[in-house]
Structure formats: C-alpha cells, structure tokens
Amino acid sequence: MELTDAGPCAAEPVTEYESEQLDAAWLTLVGEAQQQGAVPIAPEADSLARGLFALGWAMCARFGTAPPALAGVPVPATEVSYWLSKLSEGFGGGAPVVGQRVSYHGSLTECHGEYWVVSVEQSTDDLSGGSSWCRYGLASWEEGGYTLPKISRVRRASLTPLPEFRRVHRF
Structure with missing residues (x-):
C-alpha cells in the first residue's frame, strides 16, 4: 500500500494542549528572568511578546524544528531579558506606567x-x-x-x- 500526498492541510489555531504547553514554557522562560530581578517588559509589549512566543512555540511543535539535543536546556535569563527589553523600547517614550x-x-x-x-x-x-x-x-x-x-x-x-x-x- 502506497501513501499519497493528501495535499496541503487546513490551518488550525493553537490547540488547548499546545496552549497548556506554551503557558508552562512561557512561565519558565519569563520566570527565570523574574528570579534575576525585574522583567524588563512594558505592559503594552507583554501581550505582543506572549503572542509571538505562542506562534513560535506552535510552529516549532508542529514542524519539529527543535533539535532533541536541546530538550530541557533553558534559554539564559540574560538573553530573555535582553530581547524583552528591546521589544519594550518600541513602547517607551511616553509617560511612566504602573510597574x-x-x-x-x-x-x-x-x-x-x-x-x-x-x-x-x-x-x-x-x-x-x-x-x-x-x-x-x-x-x-x-x-x-x-x-x-x-x-x-x-x-x-x-x-x-x-x-x-x-x-x-x-x-
């Protein structure tokens, strides 16, 4: 029996299971940075960062682009803080906000x-x-x-x- 290409798949939003996984991963990622001090992210940028993280997480999970050798290896908190602060720069310049x-x-x-x-x-x-x-x-x-x-x-x-x-x- 030969497998045939069924054609392109219809796009699917992030599933509940993927959402649970990415929530845990997000908390782990940001939690590392929080333990080392403040999370350098403006409230306005937080939802954008989380949304981009969710997209990247789903893409990686669905297309298997993460090498198994990196499973369980955390991203350095300094790198997380650096990129979140760069994202926040785009939202800065205005009046100070709570937090x-x-x-x-x-x-x-x-x-x-x-x-x-x-x-x-x-x-x-x-x-x-x-x-x-x-x-x-x-x-x-x-x-x-x-x-x-x-x-x-x-x-x-x-x-x-x-x-x-x-x-x-x-x-």
Whole structure:
C-alpha cells in the first residue's frame, strides 16, 4: 500500500494542549528572568511578546524544528531579558506606567533616587477650564515586594522613566 500526498492541510489555531504547553514554557522562560530581578517588559509589549512566543512555540511543535539535543536546556535569563527589553523600547517614550522603574528628581531632594510606579492618578480640573493633570505614587522594592508608597502625588516632570518593569499588585 502506497501513501499519497493528501495535499496541503487546513490551518488550525493553537490547540488547548499546545496552549497548556506554551503557558508552562512561557512561565519558565519569563520566570527565570523574574528570579534575576525585574522583567524588563512594558505592559503594552507583554501581550505582543506572549503572542509571538505562542506562534513560535506552535510552529516549532508542529514542524519539529527543535533539535532533541536541546530538550530541557533553558534559554539564559540574560538573553530573555535582553530581547524583552528591546521589544519594550518600541513602547517607551511616553509617560511612566504602573510597574515601571523611574528616577525621581523632584523638589524633595532627600528622596532623589530610583523608585517603582505603584499608582497613577489622572483627573480633569473643571475649575481651571478643564485642564488635566497626572500624579504618580512611588514605592521602593524590597525582597518579596513593594514597600508602602514612599512619595505620592509626584508630577511627571519630576520623573525619568527607566526601561525596567515589574508586575504590580495595586495598593
């Protein structure tokens, strides 16, 4: 009996089983970088990075392009951090976001230094003709999590965003 080519297969989305595998692989990959400090990825870039990872994972799994010799060998955390930070650069340049590291250089000179944004407060002032304003809450990072906010109601001009991010559980 001879096998014949049935022609091209119809495209299929990532299956539930593939999704479970790639979720575990993603957590392993990003978890390594998290253990070595902050994950340098902007929240806006996170879903893009995960989506690209899912595509690559499915392609590799379906077409068998991963050599067996590399099975179980982790990707260096430094390489993961490097590429995630490069991806985040495309989303940078704007206002700091919750979970981003910033340098504070405002009027409280005794507080100058690096902090993490833990809250963003935005509003429109109806009394001044509808002008809008934004203030930031900053905290330090200590082993195991953020401290209580150190500085509150910080103006944007007093901050320099840095290309480093952490996942934040809001206060």
